[in-house]
Amino acid sequence: MIRKSKPKMKINNTKFDIAIIGAGPAGIAFACGLGNLKIKVAIIDKFPKKIIANPKRDGREIALTHNSVKILKKLNVWNSIPKQSKSVIKEARVLDGESKYFLNFNHQEIQKENLGYLVPNYLIRKSLYKKLKKFSNIAIIDNAKCVSINTNKDDASIKFSNGKKIESSLIVAADSRFSKMRSKMGISAFVRDFDKNMIVCRMKHEKPHKNIAYEFFRYNQTQASLPCFKNQSSIVTTASKNSSENLMKMNDKKFNKEMENSFNKFLGKMKLIGKRYSYPMVTTYAKKFISQRFALIGDAAVGMHPVTANGFNLNLKGIEILIEEIEFSIKNKTDIGLSKMLESYQSKLHRAAIPLYLTTNSIVNLYTSNILPAKITRQFMLRLANTVKPIKQTFLNILR
Ligand SMILES: Cc1cc2nc3c(=O)[nH]c(=O)nc-3n(C[C@H](O)[C@H](O)[C@H](O)COP(=O)(O)OP(=O)(O)OC[C@H]3O[C@@H](n4cnc5c(N)ncnc54)[C@H](O)[C@@H]3O)c2cc1C
Numbered sequence: 001m002i003r004k005s006k007p008k009m010k011i012n013n014t015k016f017d018i019a020i021i022g023a024g025p026a027g028i029a030f031a032c033g034l035g036n037l038k039i040k041v042a043i044i045d046k047f048p049k050k051i052i053a054n055p056k057r058d059g060r061e062i063a064l065t066h067n068s069v070k071i072l073k074k075l076n077v078w079n080s081i082p083k084q085s086k087s088v089i090k091e092a093r094v095l096d097g098e099s100k101y102f103l104n105f106n107h108q109e110i111q112k113e114n115l116g117y118l119v120p121n122y123l124i125r126k127s128l129y130k131k132l133k134k135f136s137n138i139a140i141i142d143n144a145k146c147v148s149i150n151t152n153k154d155d156a157s158i159k160f161s162n163g164k165k166i167e168s169s170l171i172v173a174a175d176s177r178f179s180k181m182r183s184k185m186g187i188s189a190f191v192r193d194f195d196k197n198m199i200v201c202r203m204k205h206e207k208p209h210k211n212i213a214y215e216f217f218r219y220n221q222t223q224a225s226l227p228c229f230k231n232q233s234s235i236v237t238t239a240s241k242n243s244s245e246n247l248m249k250m251n252d253k254k255f256n257k258e259m260e261n262s263f264n265k266f267l268g269k270m271k272l273i274g275k276r277y278s279y280p281m282v283t284t285y286a287k288k289f290i291s292q293r294f295a296l297i298g299d300a301a302v303g304m305h306p307v308t309a310n311g312f313n314l315n316l317k318g319i320e321i322l323i324e325e326i327e328f329s330i331k332n333k334t335d336i337g338l339s340k341m342l343e344s345y346q347s348k349l350h351r352a353a354i355p356l357y358l359t360t361n362s363i364v365n366l367y368t369s370n371i372l373p374a375k376i377t378r379q380f381m382l383r384l385a386n387t388v389k390p391i392k393q394t395f396l397n398i399l400r
Helices: 025-033 049-053 066-074 121-132 180-184 241-249 252-262 311-331 339-368 372-387 389-399
Strands: 015-021 041-044 061-064 087-089 091-096 102-106 116-120 138-141 146-151 156-160 165-173 189-205 212-217 222-227 232-240 270-286 294-296
Touching (some): 015 025, 015 156, 025 066, 025 121, 025 311, 041 165, 049 121, 061 066, 061 311, 146 180, 165 180, 189 241, 232 252, 232 270, 294 339
Parallel strands (some): 015 165, 165 294
Antiparallel strands (some): 061 116, 087 116, 146 156, 189 232, 212 222
């Protein structure tokens, strides 16, 4: 038997100003934002470039807010996402059980032509990588699993599983919501396992969606539909581990019927296009976003519940804040690993993240509970959220 030799990781330079761990969408977006600065940046991932450059479809359709689109435009990434892959969301409606009353978010409320855009995750990642490759100040270190971090007053270093090492003034971890680097730096996180899975897939349906996103909270299952082109939607089902395993296993014909029924025939006949993908429902919120010469970004900082479709939107907001702080440090010729700069990043991100995280989690609690008081409260909350400004404003603010 011929054994394929493991691809080797190449490191020409070992000293950087900023080293980013994780070339997921957050890590790459952050790196792209540093692309025009006069600093040396490394972005590291355990996967080979071939995989990072050509991400496969993962079923996630990312609902992007106007602010996220603005950031992606600033990074020169938005226009390289094919036009035909960006669909428009005009309105979002949240419904409880069989009730016809809904919590409504409308594009007119934010004085825009639409609430946001829906873009497949793999295309966002592909476009980000295409941009990343163009920067001469950024080294992409692939096939490199980070195993430890060391930071002190003067500098920081990262060690890889093959024993190699790089040095940097600042280390930024974007290594997912299950961030090992967060733990290595002694930062704990509020972790909540909902003991549910989220199944995502694309489906064709008989009735038009009119560019409206729907979220139906049923008592054991949550159904959402996000409008794609023509009569297609991204269908998101949140269910218990057992039910979701069944939904993943059943044949296409049975799955189509199951979805038609779960939507109460709201979208008419439905037909699966492509595969189904399952994700565990775990949310995380790091107790600190920084440490000495160290910062967390992306899901490693805050891993939101996807129910309000805000994870990557919040990631981008955090990235924007940290880039501004770094630019400010460079302009003032101060050390980019300084704790003052990092503290400013931390407090601004907390201010943006806490209201959204808490509101999202309380919505999830309320809508996934089957006890009678919760069912009654749900109806009350829908009406309250529609009429009481601060509740609705938390979401409208991030949509702008
Ligand atoms: C079903 C679903 C639907 C969603 N829908 C939306 C939506 O509509 N809107 C929205 O805004 N957000 C949405 N999100 C959230 C969004 O997808 C995430 O916030 C985003 O993908 C997180 O990106 P990230 O780069 O932080 O992490 P990841 O994508 O997890 O990337 C982490 C990277 O770090 C690398 N890595 C990890 N450990 C190491 C190590 N030790 N050494 C080297 N490399 C390492 C990994 O290989 C990986 O490339 C959704 C999420 C899900 C699950």
